[in-house]
Amino acid sequence: MSEPSRYQSVPKRGEVMSNPSACAEESFHLLNAAAKLHWRGQGDTWTAARDRAAVDAGITPAQAERLQKNWRTMKFPNGDVYRLLRNKYAYLCSWIENDAERMEREAREIEETNATLGGHHSVAQGLARAAKGAEREMR
Secondary structure, eight states: OOOOGGGTTSOOTTOOOSSOOHHHHHHHHHHHHHHHHHOOSTTOOHHHHHHHHHHHHTOOHHHHHHHHHHTTTOSSOOHHHHHHHHHHHHHHHHHHHHHHHHHHHHHHHHHHHHHHHHSOOOHHHHHHHHHHHHHHHHO
């Protein structure tokens, strides 16, 4: 007796799907990005970094291992794993963006403070004046 037709699209054990699920592939890449963040350099193992990233994201190391080993053959990862990895990645991205905005704001404040305290103009105005002075000398 043959298998029902509904199972024909399911890959057999060890068989690689030609195009993995976008959800599984994205989960794999999110896990790798988090593992890169947790990797401590020479002497650390990729597995340990992956496990630290998994615990930090709220998933178990076993779920992370399953995702890393089987992402090419799985149709869909566990929904909770995908959701937690997406949320952690979004949090890290927003944290980096907020930190960059804070640094830019501090740099502008320092430049404005230096300009008002020293009686100097901002760097852009100083460069424009220097360019005008150079033009006058060339005439």
